[in-house]
Amino acid sequence: MFVRPLFTARKPLSQQQPMLKSAVRMIRTFKQEEQPRLRINSLAPNFTAQTTQGKLNFHDYLGDSWGVLFSHPADFTPVCTTELGAFAQLKPEFEKRNVKLIGLSAEEVDKHQKWIKDIEEISSLDKFAFPIVGDADREVAFLYDMVDEEGFKNLSKGVVATIRSVYVIDPAKKVRLIITYPASVGRNSSEVLRVIDALQKGDAKGVVTPINWQPGEDVIIPPTVSDADAKKKFGDFTTVKPYLRYTKA
CATH class of the missing domain: 3.40.30.10 (Glutaredoxin)
Structure with missing residues (x-):
């Protein structure tokens, strides 16, 4: 049975390179x-x-x-x-x-x-x-x-x-x-923007954002911040539960 060689010596190297690249791709093993x-x-x-x-x-x-x-x-x-x-x-x-x-x-x-x-x-x-x-x-x-x-x-x-x-x-x-x-x-490109707004707000202010948060809406004070420290840092805030406190951003 005759098997055609992948490359021949008569082809210049510049013409062989694309074929070489393709051959390498075929045998690449991802582990x-x-x-x-x-x-x-x-x-x-x-x-x-x-x-x-x-x-x-x-x-x-x-x-x-x-x-x-x-x-x-x-x-x-x-x-x-x-x-x-x-x-x-x-x-x-x-x-x-x-x-x-x-x-x-x-x-x-x-x-x-x-x-x-x-x-x-x-x-x-x-x-x-x-x-x-x-x-x-x-x-x-x-x-x-x-x-x-x-x-x-x-x-x-x-x-x-x-x-x-x-x-x-x-x-x-x-x-x-x-x-x-x-x-x-x-994908939802607006959601990617919203997430970036929330991440940047959290990094800048030390807060977290609630469900469906949009810029300008109230944010949440993390439970790790005491009421006394929250008062110093954020001023007024609303306590819904001891672990759920809202404040202006």
Whole structure:
């Protein structure tokens, strides 16, 4: 039986490299025991990758800002197209909060550039203005533990539907929020903004926020703060239960 060789000596190295890269991808083995375990307050893993705005070091890109990293399994997918457009429309609101956006999709950057044209058209954007990481090798998806059990089995090949995570990262590079969505459910960009408002309010004032909290509404004094200290720090407050006290933010 004749077996066609993968490469021939007659091809120059420059033509062999894309094939070599593809071959390496096919044999990449991801092991669960080697995967980082991200939790709230874990240090956000750093990485360097090609993006739609050039090569980027993640921590350097964030600098002293907050960050939102959100991922997608593939380009030209319907739900993800609407999500990237929505985040791009809200970019000025994120900037007001000192937050940088960065997307990720498990395909090559060249394809991202073509996809961006559709995103701009569908969401009526003049210009899509934040980077999208090219993660065709799924290295960042692995680093950030983005997939479910079935997806992990396919991480080396094919589309993995659950590369659909959101990470809110603070200026100390700590992970403050992790949400992973199924393929069928679109994200809520306004909720990501609300969470950032709540986290920043809590960090600045030493408070926590109740269910469905929105900026301007009352906040909760943590039970670890005594009534006497709460009076000094917050002034007036309302006691509903000894452990549930509301005050103005």
